[in-house]
Amino acid sequence: MERELITADLDPPALVGERYRLVRELSSSSGGSLWCAEDQATAGALVALRQISEDQDRWRRSWLRLQGLLHPQLPRCADAISVDDALWLPREWVEGDPYQALSLSEVLQLLKQLLPLLSVLHGQGLSCGELSPATVLRRSSDGLPVPLDLGGSAAEHPCQDLRQLAELALAVVAPGEAEALQQLELFQRLHGAEPEEQFASADAALQALQQLGLVELGESPAGEPSPPRPAPRRRKQRQEQDVEGRIGPVVVALVVAAVVSTGLGWLLLSRGKVATPSAAPSLSLPSRLPAAEVDQREQLLNRLRALQIDRRWFLKLVDASLLDRYPERGGRLPGESQDDAPLRRVWNEIAEDWLSRVEQLPLDLRTRLGSLTNGDWRRRQDALVSRGLSAKVVEQLVSGSTATLLSDRFGSEMPPEPFRQLWYAAAEQALGGVQIEWLDAKPGKPITVSSSVAAGGARVFPVKVPQGSRLVLGVNGSPLMQMSVFDAQGQVLEDRGPLRVVSLGEVTRAPVQVLVINEGLSTAMLTLSLRADP
Numbered sequence: 001m002e003r004e005l006i007t008a009d010l011d012p013p014a015l016v017g018e019r020y021r022l023v024r025e026l027s028s029s030s031g032g033s034l035w036c037a038e039d040q041a042t043a044g045a046l047v048a049l050r051q052i053s054e055d056q057d058r059w060r061r062s063w064l065r066l067q068g069l070l071h072p073q074l075p076r077c078a079d080a081i082s083v084d085d086a087l088w089l090p091r092e093w094v095e096g097d098p099y100q101a102l103s104l105s106e107v108l109q110l111l112k113q114l115l116p117l118l119s120v121l122h123g124q125g126l127s128c129g130e131l132s133p134a135t136v137l138r139r140s141s142d143g144l145p146v147p148l149d150l151g152g153s154a155a156e157h158p159c160q161d162l163r164q165l166a167e168l169a170l171a172v173v174a175p176g177e178a179e180a181l182q183q184l185e186l187f188q189r190l191h192g193a194e195p196e197e198q199f200a201s202a203d204a205a206l207q208a209l210q211q212l213g214l215v216e217l218g219e220s221p222a223g224e225p226s227p228p229r230p231a232p233r234r235r236k237q238r239q240e241q242d243v244e245g246r247i248g249p250v251v252v253a254l255v256v257a258a259v260v261s262t263g264l265g266w267l268l269l270s271r272g273k274v275a276t277p278s279a280a281p282s283l284s285l286p287s288r289l290p291a292a293e294v295d296q297r298e299q300l301l302n303r304l305r306a307l308q309i310d311r312r313w314f315l316k317l318v319d320a321s322l323l324d325r326y327p328e329r330g331g332r333l334p335g336e337s338q339d340d341a342p343l344r345r346v347w348n349e350i351a352e353d354w355l356s357r358v359e360q361l362p363l364d365l366r367t368r369l370g371s372l373t374n375g376d377w378r379r380r381q382d383a384l385v386s387r388g389l390s391a392k393v394v395e396q397l398v399s400g401s402t403a404t405l406l407s408d409r410f411g412s413e414m415p416p417e418p419f420r421q422l423w424y425a426a427a428e429q430a431l432g433g434v435q436i437e438w439l440d441a442k443p444g445k446p447i448t449v450s451s452s453v454a455a456g457g458a459r460v461f462p463v464k465v466p467q468g469s470r471l472v473l474g475v476n477g478s479p480l481m482q483m484s485v486f487d488a489q490g491q492v493l494e495d496r497g498p499l500r501v502v503s504l505g506e507v508t509r510a511p512v513q514v515l516v517i518n519e520g521l522s523t524a525m526l527t528l529s530l531r532a533d534p
Contacts, residue, residue, distance in 0.1 A: 392490025
């Protein structure tokens with residue numbers, strides 16, 4: 001199993017692909033092994049490195065599809081490496097703890113968190129691999145379940161994954177709750193042995209879960225909390241083991257946060273009945289609300305705290321998004337009445353969507369959201385302009401990065417606050433890693449250069465061209481790359497599109513600036529050929 005320590009530290013340490021230093025072997029089987037390794041390209045950050053010795057073509061195809069998926073509960077997958085007769089698959093290391101002794105409501109919440117992920121994977125012909133207490137962690141940073149057995153065979157039969165999910169639920173539920181879980185029709189259909197008994201898809205199972213009665217979810221029909229359950233027995237302290245990313249202090253902090261949030265979470269997350277997007281969140285305590293809603297908001301509070309995201313800014317972001325979606329409300333946010341329950345559900349859905357976007361930002365940017373300024377953006381822009389790029393090329397770099405955070409909602413325009421903070425963050429991220437490589441095109445002397453572009457990164461090639469010459473460009477590389485061509489003043493010569501061959505007319509304003517953006521999730525190579533003609 002992944003958490004079991006099989007061998008001691010290697011002596012001497014071995015490097016895989018001249019990048020990953022093997023630290024220790026976590027598990028081994030006839031088809032390969034799993035290692036803890038240090039990434040020398042990121043100052044020794046830990047990664048999980050799977051060695052594949054059998055059926056490598058299938059694993060390689062699955063890994064490529066996983067690299068193309070961006071989901072907050074999927075560890076990021078780096079480029080596969082072939083060394084001798086082995087295939088090595090690196091992925092993000094996960095900090096967390098295993099699930100165990102959960103109440104019935106906690107198990108149902110776990111299913112609700114895993115089913116959307118299964119749906120995404122099944123849509124790409126992928127499986128979660130093994131789903132068990134040994135291969136699903138509660139991530140320390142946000143409390144979400146994360147599967148570790150990635151890269152498995154295609155999900156030709158989704159019901160198999162759903163059956164595994166039922167077995168996971170039964171394995172982690174507290175002993176006194178197992179019978180109640182097995183009596184649920186939802187569980188019986190997830191675990192069904194015959195096709196006619198099973199759910200047709202993960203989406204169908206999720207829909208059934210969402211339609212479960214309040215009593216089954218631990219609430220009374222009137223929305224009052226059910227009588228308190230007996231306090232669970234203290235869990236036996238686990239023996240010393242090599243749990244992936246086990247960090248006790250963080251887990252303790254999250255538990256304390258959950259206790260505190262019972263009184264404080266709604267104090268900070270509750271709303272008055274009338275507000276505007278720019279107003280600070282109301283600090284009035286709410287009246288009685290269904291326990292499930294209170295629990296959902298507490299989880300949001302914990303995730304914001306763990307991700308170190310400014311709470312007030314994030315709440316303004318969600319409020320503004322809701323009011324933008326329902327302009328007919330005239331700035332009125334949902335209250336605590338039963339009539340506003342559908343709107344409160346929409347608010348929660350919007351919050352989840354924004355959180356899945358924001359958590360992709362590095363920590364140093366997440367902690368600055370709410371305090372980024374126009375000055376931060378201008379300093380980045382001025383630094384690149386001073387290196388020879390036009391201001392419009394710099395803006396094009398930012399617009400490509402903002403699409404991930406803001407979708408296409410605001411186009412290329414800088415949005416108003418609180419959305420503008422994400423525009424600033426995208427600018428910081430895009431411009432901080434841009435690479436510039438100057439080229440000198442001379443008549444009769446073709447030039448070819450090869451360069452790598454990091455995942456989500458960009459490279460700009462300013463090309464010096466003799467006055468009055470024509471320029472022919474040919475760019476080859478990954479289909480996930482996009483290119484644009486500008487003149488010295490930032491006027492568009494070739495619109496953004498796939499890598500291709502372009503023939504420019506007489507160049508009157510040099511340097512010509514070739515911008516290439518890598519929209520993939522892994523580093524990719526490109527080849528640029530150019531020729532100046534008289």
